[in-house]
Each structure stands twice: as structure tokens, then as C-alpha cells.
Amino acid sequence: MEMMKTKQQAIAGGIYLVINPAMDEDVLLNKLTAALRGGLQAVQLWDNWAPGADKHALINKAGELCQSYDVPLLINNDWQLLIENPLLNGIHFDEIPDDIAAIRAQVSREFIAGITCSDDLLPVTYANENSFDYISFCAMFPSPSAGSCSIVMPETVRQARALTAMPLFVSGGITPANAGQLKVTVPFDGIAVISGIMSADDPEEIIKQYKDAAGI
Known part of the structure; x- marks a missing residue:
């Protein structure tokens, strides 16, 4: 099956949706659509x-569904699924992987790679040195969906911007109401969202509100 995007074209900014596979499947797919x-x-x-x-x-x-909208689909952590399923376009790591070179060799095709960063900038340096495609900071505000993420200080994101030109995403407790003010203090390119979109009655409308509020 042909890949819909090259790695270099894939992620620049905007809204990055994280979906919970434990949700009722019909609800999940309707919300995703x-x-x-x-x-x-x-x-x-x-x-x-x-x-x-x-x-x-x-x-x-x-x-x-994602392919029909020309949007890449990534898997969280379980990179071996990239080998088994060509509909997956990339991997998001919650932590620095043991051997990214070996993973790339085994996957044996181009894929998008991203990583979570908190207040420790080591993942930023690692991602930069290993040609990752984006970084996601978790969490900017307290959020049930952010799990065990620690709160990220705005200065950490500013320091990351000085270290890399990679797209920077922010996540955790971000709403259309606080996204605009956050944009004033933090140099981010996009917002990663779970419950803010998937729990909304109208995901299409709430995404427009996120974009308008943050100017992305």
C-alpha cells in the first residue's frame, strides 16, 4: 500500500489529535471523522x-479515515506495529527509545518520529541529533488525559526553540479559552489534544476554536 505522505511533508504544526483506543469504537470513529x-x-x-x-x-x-483526509496516523510506543501495518505513518515515543537506528532498520521504510518532552530537555537534544520530526511537551496545565506528565514551565519550551527548528507541540489542559494566552508566552507550532476534542459534542467546531484562539 502506498504511503500518502513523505516523512518530510508530514507534520509542521496545527492540531494533533490523540485518540484513545479503549473508547467505544463507534463513538471513537464518529468523533474522529x-x-x-x-x-x-x-x-x-x-x-x-x-x-x-x-x-x-x-x-x-x-x-x-485518516488517509481519506491526507492526514498521517501514528502509533504510540509500539513501533513493531509499523512493520505489520502500512496504514501507520509513524511512531510517537513517550520516552527515548533504546536504539532508534535499529528500529529504523527493522521498519525498513520512511516513517514520522516524535517524542514527548517534559521539563528535561534531553529528549529535545536526542530528537534533534536523531532526525526526529517533532516534539510534544506534556503537560502545560493539569489534565486527566496527561497522566503522569509533570507540568512544563514556559521557559523550557523557549529553551527548546533555541535548540531546534523542529515543530513544537504543547499538550495537557489546553483549551480554546487558554490557548491564546499560552501562545503569547510559549513559542509553539501546534497543540496536541485528547479529551478537549474527543469529549466535545462537536469536534469539528472545537477544532476551529482551537485554531482561531492560537492562530495556528
């Missing part, structure tokens, strides 16, 4: 699968 209509930069399948889940079945359904 509405969000794609609103305009997404990327979609990530969070590493939160229900026991016994058919991962490839959901990847195929989500991947076909």
Missing part, C-alpha cells in the same frame, strides 16, 4: 488498548 473535517495535522493512537483488543482492525479503520 468529525475532527478530520475540522482539519487535523496528525492523529495518534494512544497506547491504551483494552485487553484482547484487535489492534489491526482499529488501525485499519482509523487509517483509512
Whole structure:
């Protein structure tokens, strides 16, 4: 199956949606469809699968939806799924991987690579040195979806911008109401969102509000 985007074209900024595969599948896919209509930069399948889940079945359904909107679909942490499913366009690591060169060799095709960063800038340096494609900071504000992420100080993101030209995403507790003020103090290119979109009655409309508020 042909890849829809090259790695270099894939992620620049905008709204990055993280979807929870433990959600009811019909609800998840309906919300994803509405969000794609609103305009997404990327979609990530969070590493939160229900026991016994058919991962490839959901990847195929989500991947076909994303492909129809020319939006890349990434998997969280489980990079071996990239080998098994061509509808996946990349991987998001929560931590620095043991051997990215070996992973790339085994996947044996171009893929997008991103990583989470908190207040420790080591992942930024690592990502820069290993030709990753973006960084996501977690969390800017307290959020149930952010899990164990520590709160990131604005100065950390500013320091990251001085270290790299890679797109910087921010996440955790960001809403249309606070996104504009955050943009004043933090040099980000995009916002990564889970519950702010997936719990909304109208994901398409809420994405437009995020974009308008942050000017992205």
C-alpha cells in the first residue's frame, strides 16, 4: 500500500489529535471523522488498548479515515506495529527509545518520529541529533488525559526553540479559552489534544476554536 505522505511533508504544526483506543469504537470513529473535517495535522493512537483488543482492525479503520483526509496516523510506543501495518505513518515515543537506528532498520521504510518532552530537555537534544520530526511537551496545565506528565514551565519550551527548528507541540489542559494566552508566552507550532476534542459534542467546531484562539 502506498504511503500518502513523505516523512518530510508530514507534520509542521496545527492540531494533533490523540485518540484513545479503549473508547467505544463507534463513538471513537464518529468523533474522529468529525475532527478530520475540522482539519487535523496528525492523529495518534494512544497506547491504551483494552485487553484482547484487535489492534489491526482499529488501525485499519482509523487509517483509512485518516488517509481519506491526507492526514498521517501514528502509533504510540509500539513501533513493531509499523512493520505489520502500512496504514501507520509513524511512531510517537513517550520516552527515548533504546536504539532508534535499529528500529529504523527493522521498519525498513520512511516513517514520522516524535517524542514527548517534559521539563528535561534531553529528549529535545536526542530528537534533534536523531532526525526526529517533532516534539510534544506534556503537560502545560493539569489534565486527566496527561497522566503522569509533570507540568512544563514556559521557559523550557523557549529553551527548546533555541535548540531546534523542529515543530513544537504543547499538550495537557489546553483549551480554546487558554490557548491564546499560552501562545503569547510559549513559542509553539501546534497543540496536541485528547479529551478537549474527543469529549466535545462537536469536534469539528472545537477544532476551529482551537485554531482561531492560537492562530495556528
